[in-house]
Amino acid sequence: MKLHLNNTFNKELPADKVIENTRRQVLDACFSYVTPKKTANPSLIHVSEEMLVELGLTKDDAKTNKFLSIFTGNEVLENTHPYAMCYGGHQFGNWAGQLGDGRAINLFEVAHSNKQWAVQLKGAGETPYSRTADGLAVLRSSIREYLCSEAMHHLGVPTTRALSLSLSGDEVLRDVLYNGNRAYEKGAIVSRTAPSFIRFGSFEILSARQNHTALQQLTDYTINHFYPEITSTGKQKYLDFLTKVRDNTIEMIVHWQRVGFVHGVMNTDNMSVLGLTIDYGPYGWLEGFDFGWTPNTTDAQHKRYRFGNQSYIGLWNLFKLANALYPLIEEAEPLQHILDGYNSLFKEQYETMMKSKLGLIQNNDTDSELIGRLEETLHLIETDMTIFFRNLSNITKEDSISIAIKKITEAFYNPLELKDEIKKHWETWLTQYIDRLQQETQTNEQRKQHMDGVNPKYVLRNYMAQLAIDDANKGDYNLIEEFYQLLKQPYSEQPQHHKWFAKRPEWARNKVGCSMLSCSS
Incomplete structure (x- = not known):
């Protein structure tokens, strides 16, 4: 070796x-x-x-x-x-x-x-x-x-x-x-x-202890090895470093939102300066689409790290990194300027991502409203995020509203709840969506191919991981291998594995390891 x-x-x-x-x-x-x-x-x-x-x-x-x-x-x-x-x-x-x-x-x-x-x-x-x-x-x-x-x-x-x-x-x-x-x-x-x-946190501890020599050594090391594209000198070098970390953090969290991943413990010691998802502890995958969901039992009361709050925590953590880097710059204004750009950048990238999930390529001033209405509508009835977005690609420009609803019904945990005002909300949104599709130049087939490339069919659902754990504790590792191979091609149909394209079973709704997890590991 x-x-x-x-x-x-x-x-x-x-x-x-x-x-x-x-x-x-x-x-x-x-x-x-x-x-x-x-x-x-x-x-x-x-x-x-x-x-x-x-x-x-x-x-x-x-x-x-x-x-x-x-x-x-x-x-x-x-x-x-x-x-x-x-x-x-x-x-x-x-x-x-x-x-x-x-x-x-x-x-x-x-x-x-x-x-x-x-x-x-x-x-x-x-x-x-x-x-x-x-x-x-x-x-x-x-x-x-x-x-x-x-x-x-x-x-x-x-x-x-x-x-x-x-x-x-x-x-x-x-x-x-x-x-x-x-x-x-x-x-x-x-x-x-x-x-x-x-x-x-690697920078925070040195700054908190006022070890500015080591702080500069660590920052220079990180730039030299992992951000070689930064060629500026002096204070500007460290400002450019914070800008790069900001941009990479935004990119990472937008991806989390795209696939329905909730990290669960976004403490600053669990944030990579390379914009990598790090420290897989009490994480979870959205089953029902819910901005308020957190998988972490420690976070159950205040829900600081809930799905809909991940972007804000990213900015909060960047503020702490900026504070740590301050001794190398000694000017607050340029640091603040970098942080002030976070929200607009995130919003722009998030909207671009959501448009890709909806299969929208052309620019349209109504897209922000369409996305916002969808997010509101998804909260009206428990709707599986992965199945909804995957099946949405099956809707065509020519579909009637009743046909469109049939194509996404599989995503609803209790389809019988789709009635009265809730049904009207869904019909209104689908009407707007199909109208919007009329403005797209791509064919239905092209749009489906595009959407299926950004909306995974398979993710590591919490109950799936628990099934693998239960078997492994008995000495059976076959599910580990099956899931490992399955998840190497999350955007492919893989009909032989279609049983894993399914809503969370009811037995897993409140089961330890499936609904909520602790940091105990």
Whole structure:
């Protein structure tokens, strides 16, 4: 097994001077060296063949004991020095101080085919940032992260990736609902990858501690390696950096809204400065279209991270990043100017995205109203987001309203509720929509092809992930493989898998793991 190592983060940035792996405040450093915990009896459950190729590895490499040992933390690859990153963060709107990689350990960086990949293990043991936790992860959360990160990639959503999913052979004690009922679960480790795992909180912690030297080092490092297109100097360089992060954050969240993904815990320590979806914890997929839905039990009361609020939280988090970068610029006005551009940019990109979901290419002044009316109408009756938008492409310019309604009825959880005022609202919107289609020059077939390329048929529905978890806990990993293959082609019809193009079953409506999730993993 040969990897082209190209470590940069732990070579170019300041390291923790304390070597002992003890929980503590780590000062004047961007990371701490740490060795993964050896596991009892590791075994490989699944590996991403695509990520093997990205890293320059083969299927045969994945079958070796060395691969298993390295990517479960039982062996440290020669000439590498694993480490955990130091960062802080605002959690649910409050400054939490130092957080850091409490259960993630970066193994090394790999350069292959003109790409740079940081490779880390999640669930490989305690670090100086573990606080009171054990640094481990359980099978259920590891399956969710492994499958979802790869599914998001194939949906076209900027994301971290996953290389492998393994059992540790250890039992891990967890309180799933934080209600005092702790139980042992199977321990697991995900090997995940990204160009970098640097977060908003990586800058916040250095700025909060007034370590401006390290702050500038980290910012320069990030620009040099991940934003080489920034060629400006002085203060303008850091303003251009914030602009790039703003634009990438907008792009990422617009994609989330497009596919109905709710991150669930958009704390600043969970925000990538590369605009990647990172840290798959209590995330969820919209079943019924609902701007007010959040999958996170911790967020159930205030719903800070609900589906309809994700764009605003993106801006709030960028304000915190801007505050962290202020010592490098020392002028508030240019930072504010960048942030002031967020809402108009987001609105423009969101509307463009929604028009693509509706199959509208021509410009029309009424499109904003059409989109707004649709979002209001979708809230009148519980309507499956994925099925609705996928089936909407079957409506033609020539359809009557009654035929159009029949084509989307499958998306309604209770079609009998489609009556009286609710039915009138739907008929009004469909009338406006079909009238609008008359102005399009593309044929029905062309429009359907376009819409089916942006409205997925298959997503990792919450109940699907739970089914895979339930089977895996019994030692059956067939659903993991089935979903992994299914979600590699989310926009294809795949008639052999049509049973997964279905509304959430009623048994899953309020089931733990299907409707609400905790951060316990």
